[in-house]
Amino acid sequence: MQISELAHRANTTVKAVRYYERLGLITPERLPNGYRDYGEAHLRAVREIRDLTGIGIPARATAPFVECLDLGHQHGDDCVSSLASYRDSIREVDRLIELLHDRRARLVSRLNDSAERGFIQEDTMSDYTSIPDDLPVPTDDGAASPLPGMRMPPITLTASDGRSVDLTDLGAGRTILYLYPLTGRPGVDLPEGWDAIPGARGCTTEACDFRDHHDDLQAAGAARVWGLSSQSIDYQAEVVDRLRLPFAMLSDAGFRLADALLLPTFAAPGHPRLYSRLTLVIRDGVIEHAFYPIFPPNEHAQQVLEWLVRHPLDSD
Template sequence: MNKNLLEVDWSKIPAPTDDGGAAHLKDTAIPPVSLVATDDTSVTLSSLKGRTVVFAYPRTGEPGKIALVDDWDMIPGARGCTPQTCAFRDLFAELKSAGASYVFGLSTQSNDYQTEMASRLHLPFPVLSDEKLELTRALNLPTMDVAGLTLIKRMALIIDDGRITHVFYPVFPPDRNAGDVLAWLRDNPASS
């Protein structure tokens, strides 16, 4: 059972290694794929002007629900989706003031599942569903297969005017990702 999704001793969780799965992404143009968002809109990342932050994760859990597989915590990079998401929520205002025009979460979970999670966690940004794996396949994002599902490995992308300019991969521990992204944004202001 997922008792508390936010209290994790990261020293007991295996860290993901850089398998090179995201090495091809820097300087890549985002394909014109439209994704449904938790705010009842469709978002086409390739058409957004300015700087966009997209953090991707395998899947968030639900308090009191059984994990997808018994050894979820032992899959490198699997555990930590809710702490990562909450860190982006908590730093949202700072990310915006550091130059992020948009912030999105991204997973292959259904929009219904994500909408419940976004409401429960009081997220100030939409979460995008790539349930059909259209963006994942078009960008050849690094994935893992668990319990018959294809899940995006944890990462964060900085996208400027539809082109990936920076990739955070692998991400560990997950709750530090938003702070790392914020520090990068402050050190690398978008050219206007």
Template sequence: MRISELARRAGVTTKAVRYYESLGLITPGRLANGYRDYDENDVRLAREIRALRRLGIPAERTRPFLDCLQSGRRHADDCPASLAGYREAVDELTERIGELTARRAALISQLQEAAHRNSSVSPAHEGEDFMNDYLSLPADLPAPEDDGAAGHLPGMKAPSLELSGTAGGTIRLDALAAGRTVIYVYPLTGRPGTDLPEGWDSIPGARGCTPESCGFRDHYQDLLAAGAADVFGLSGQDTGYQREVVERLRLPFQMLSDPALDLVGMLGLPTFEAGGLTLYKRLTLIILDGVIEHVFYPVFPPSEHADQVLTWLRDNPL
């Protein structure tokens, strides 16, 4: 068949067909007069390339899928190389989504700042349709119950684990500064304009990571004066996500990232499931010279937790 017929049946343009040929993805035969001669296999290949491009996989990276078809498989993704191609595309999209989410949050923050620079109205109190108010907590927020999941922690040694910090480099938990270190563990922090897991507000102990972080920010100097050698936040979110939170909330301390949830196996920290994610339950560790001295669990309300830690430090001086 001619190129125009192939393009029509495959749902692509003749220009696209020529491009596929230039990549060696389609190799038509030749008639005696030199004209290209396409067959049903070329139609099938062109259709597959079009379908993959709609999924975001460029023509240049469809070779494993086409080779799978050419090997006699019924589907282009019946081969391990095809699955690897899917994973690569998913990883790239995940990275792009993270970058775009951070950029969107930065733009929203910049817009809010610009819109209210000469206004007496706080941007946090403007319409929730534009920006979720992460700094306040619903009046009917359910309180978590003490299920005993952290009762084993006091007296345990801090594990020999290095976690990435938002200031660059890593922090080793068994090599913290001498004295008391406060590590508040939280599920995840939300971003303006970013959806939280479905039913987040109805999960006891889930909502409130941003108010909690702001509380530790506002009481940071008081905590140091009360005997804390350092303060860290810790979650399973990646360092890039946490760094945006540190910058947006102007936190004076680092966040630590444990994306593999290594502390579940090493310390038995409790977790819960939400939106297909496994997340840490909210708790706070007081580590003294490499040993867990005290644990706050459950934590409620999170917006007042920094005050609770500060009170404990003052009541239990070294």
């Protein structure tokens, strides 16, 4: 088979197959006319490499698995050398987790120092930069099921940077629009029982996750990222400044988008109506995909990034 057929059947790209060849993982036959010729064994190898890279094993480290298949085993990890590769990868992940944990602790410390500067410190102030381990997980009530394929309504909202944003004309490419209830603020208590409401807690951590992965999202095909809630434009501007967000926030205090698309909302003490957490992928004015429910919020930008990587624009 030709390289294009191999890539299609393996659910990967021609570029990836050529990269595997350069690494020496697969070696195609050559036809008399000089064209590469791939067989079923190459297909098995490429699928194995694709699956392994999908769980974080670099392509260059998949050689033991490919060799195991070449020896006639049914699975690439039937060989002892493959198990050793698993262990090496796990050790590397553990090392990275330790480094990231230390980095996060230092970032949180600096963020708290910055965010609380100028505010009166309260003994009972909530830590908005992390989420409790026992938060209730929201369930899918089907509220977002009708959204894919719907056109964005003709609504213009004000952004935190003062711009007027027409939701029907967001520009070329994909737009990530993430909706959330409200962000916490130093010195201001969250609504009573906030942590007990499934899907409520975590707006600040979600915003920070989109901030930290903003460049990655753009590299994966997101032309722009917007946050949206029913909080006032002044509140949104303060959040953007305090969290050092590289994107603007939209204010929809009248729930115009919720009413137009029948989006899910909920109530909390002191707040008769709030947006439920939901993210839209919008392309050419049409909702391409909806993330709902969202959990955990502090990893949601990474979930969006993974979706973008699996659904590149040039594959449509």
